[in-house]
Amino acid sequence: xxxxxxxxxxxxxxxxxxxxxxxxxxxxxxxxxxxxxxxVVARHDDVVRVLRDGRTFSSxxxxxxxxxxxxxxxxxxxxxxxxxxxDDPEHAQRRSIVNRAFTPSKIAAWEPQIRxxxxxxxxxxxxxxxxxxxxxxAALLPIRVVSLVLGVPLRDVTRxxxxxxxxxxxVGNHGGDPVRREQVQDAFxxxxxxxxxxxxxxxxxxxxxxxxxxxxxxxxxxxxxxxFVAELLVAGNITTTHHIAxxxxxxxxxxxxxxxxxxxxRLVQPFVEExxxxxxxxxxxxxxxxxxxxxxxxPIPEGSRVxxxxxxxxxxxxxxxxxxxxxLDRPNAAAHLAFGKGAHACIGSSLARxxxxxxxxxxxxxxxxxxxxxxxxxLPYLASFVNHGPVSLPARVRLRGSVPAQEVGS
Amino acid sequence: MTVRIVVDFxxxxxxxxxxxxxxxxxxxxxEGQLQHPSEVGDESAADAEDAQFLCPTQAIxxxxxx
Numbered sequence: 001x002x003x004x005x006x007x008x009x010x011x012x013x014x015x016x017x018x019x020x021x022x023x024x025x026x027x028x029x030x031x032x033x034x035x036x037x038x039x040v041v042a043r044h045d046d047v048v049r050v051l052r053d054g055r056t057f058s059s060x061x062x063x064x065x066x067x068x069x070x071x072x073x074x075x076x077x078x079x080x081x082x083x084x085x086x087d088d089p090e091h092a093q094r095r096s097i098v099n100r101a102f103t104p105s106k107i108a109a110w111e112p113q114i115r116x117x118x119x120x121x122x123x124x125x126x127x128x129x130x131x132x133x134x135x136x137x138a139a140l141l142p143i144r145v146v147s148l149v150l151g152v153p154l155r156d157v158t159r160x161x162x163x164x165x166x167x168x169x170x171v172g173n174h175g176g177d178p179v180r181r182e183q184v185q186d187a188f189x190x191x192x193x194x195x196x197x198x199x200x201x202x203x204x205x206x207x208x209x210x211x212x213x214x215x216x217x218x219x220x221x222x223x224x225x226x227x228f229v230a231e232l233l234v235a236g237n238i239t240t241t242h243h244i245a246x247x248x249x250x251x252x253x254x255x256x257x258x259x260x261x262x263x264x265x266r267l268v269q270p271f272v273e274e275x276x277x278x279x280x281x282x283x284x285x286x287x288x289x290x291x292x293x294x295x296x297x298x299p300i301p302e303g304s305r306v307x308x309x310x311x312x313x314x315x316x317x318x319x320x321x322x323x324x325x326x327x328l329d330r331p332n333a334a335a336h337l338a339f340g341k342g343a344h345a346c347i348g349s350s351l352a353r354x355x356x357x358x359x360x361x362x363x364x365x366x367x368x369x370x371x372x373x374x375x376x377x378x379l380p381y382l383a384s385f386v387n388h389g390p391v392s393l394p395a396r397v398r399l400r401g402s403v404p405a406q407e408v409g410s
Numbered sequence: 411m412t413v414r415i416v417v418d419f420x421x422x423x424x425x426x427x428x429x430x431x432x433x434x435x436x437x438x439x440x441e442g443q444l445q446h447p448s449e450v451g452d453e454s455a456a457d458a459e460d461a462q463f464l465c466p467t468q469a470i471x472x473x474x475x476x
Binding site for chain 2: 052092095096099102103104105108266331334335341342343345349350
């Protein structure tokens with residue numbers, strides 16, 4: 001039994017609010033946790049050091065295990081991420097190709113359309129009365145936005161969502177049905193291939209057009225193109241859902257916050273950063289020590305697994321004054337590690353930030369009232385100590401200018 | 411609004427992605443040292459943020475100050 005045990009055992013209270021566990025882990029410093037057979041790194045500066053040293057700390061086991069090497073005799077190898085599990089120089093070379101599509105200025109061009117999608121979904125809530133803001137909003141938006149930014153035609157979004165869910169589920173699911181996995185992967189690959197074949201040769205803001213251009217230039221193979229799209233879906237879907245859900249939970253449970261943001265809309269971006277800091281959708285990832293090393297004065301033998309806790313770094317009082325509290329006036333608001341740091345920092349951070357801000361702005365604009373029907377301590381969270389976010393947010397919302405549902409017909 | 415730019419030279423590995431993305435802000439001098447102003451105007455904010463994003467070692471910190 002160590003400080004990490006409640007998280008590894010997925011104790012619902014610890015998973016919902018891991019701050020107490022992290023505090024103990026930071027106090028203890030770097031140490032080996034037998035539950036996960038890894039050295040736990042919880043202090044901010046140690047976390048940054050590991051993330052910045054990709055030579056010593058490899059990303060090949062980021063999700064906790066090393067994928068078996070590709071079997072050359074398998075004509076249909078499972079899709080594997082292009083970026084997440086690769087190291088430099090391979091990683092840097094691949095990333096430089098796809099990075100160009102995700103710069104803040106390229107992503108900023110999508111704001112009007114993302115706002116339109118968000119408005120559509122928020123307006124629909126008005127007809128529902130009692131809603132679940134995860135099921136009815138946070139789970140729906142990211143796939144619509146990813147489809148938009150990729151350039152997937154609207155008519156295909158439903159199919160695309162289904163594939164996305166199955167591919168996401170298959171990633172952590174070793175016991176899944178391999179036949180089904182292959183079917184989904186084939187259908188998905190054919191579909192993306194079709195879109196790439198239909199590419200008209202013009203490069204615009206749509207990410208698929210940029211991937212297609214990289215393929216034509218010989219920088220990516222067809223399989224890599226498909227893998228990259230799959231990686232974007234897996235990486236940007238549940239994480240963004242969790243981010244939006246956590247922001248709504250904070251909005252609905254922090255007294256006075258809604259009014260404060262309404263009175264000064266410039267505070268929405270700092271709020272989004274605080275939501276990311278306090279409720280990072282990815283709380284931690286693994287690294288693999290490629291040589292004998294040292295973190296925070298503790299020797300790390302070659303071959304050790306290292307578990308790097310972004311969520312704890314984000315609550316380190318050495319870096320964050322008044323750290324447990326949501327504050328909208330932090331000078332270093334965007335310096336949190338919710339998107340990681342170093343070469344593997346989240347490629348979709350600009351999109352996530354934009355989407356997070358736009359959703360909050362639309363909610364502030366459209367909602368008359370937002371009433372969560374559960375107190376924060378009762379909200380169910382995903383049973384994971386890597387992914388972090390509520391799975392359900394029962395609420396009653398009233399849109400501006402609408403008649404409260406219970407008064408209709410009375 | 412002021413846009414402040416700080417480069418952590420302990421982390422910078424001179425990949426030059428910032429020079430490519432925002433040549434009006436970042437340049438290598440004759441000795442190969444990265445040079446940049448510590449502040450730029452509004453109109454350069456987007457370029458500075460692109461450079462921050464593209465830096466492979468995340469050595470650039472850009473903050474907008476009202």
